[in-house]
Amino acid sequence: MQAADIPTLPRGVRLHHDKVRDTWVLLAPERAITLDAVGHAILNEVDGTRSFGEITGALAERYSAPVDEIRKDSSGFLDALRSRRFLDVSQ
Template identity: 65%
Template sequence: MIAPADIPYLPRGVRLHFDKVRDNWMLLAPERAIRLDPIGHAILSAIDGEKSFQAITQTLSQTYNAPAEEIEKDSAGFLNALKDRRFLEVRR
């Protein structure tokens, strides 16, 4: 489980990409791809490899005027699923 002080980042070879043909954001990795919804894109766009998970959720909470606890819960689930599939890594 991702902790508030953890720093999520996209590992080498994984990147966000806007697919013009499908008019949608994608998360690309070698021989794998995930189509992102607007929420997934917002979460991944906030990840820069330097901000902690807590700082990211606070930024998203302010940007979208949503409760920080709800953003934290939803983001943690999304990021943990990506981590399990090796689309994301975490520095502690």
């Protein structure tokens, strides 16, 4: 994922808090992914308007972590979601 890429959740895909299991999940038609705290933090920043660079910068600032580390981890996570069609990316 490049810094200028703008990740967005496609139509029908949404974050949802599963109250029974007390965990966050990413829901899509006939599919779901249980999210850990890191995955939820990343996807919580995906709003369809901010670039990947802006998202990773905000995460690095919020968690006082090196931006390169955040970029590497976030890129791998979002690329995996993209390959499974849970995420769209525009430029």
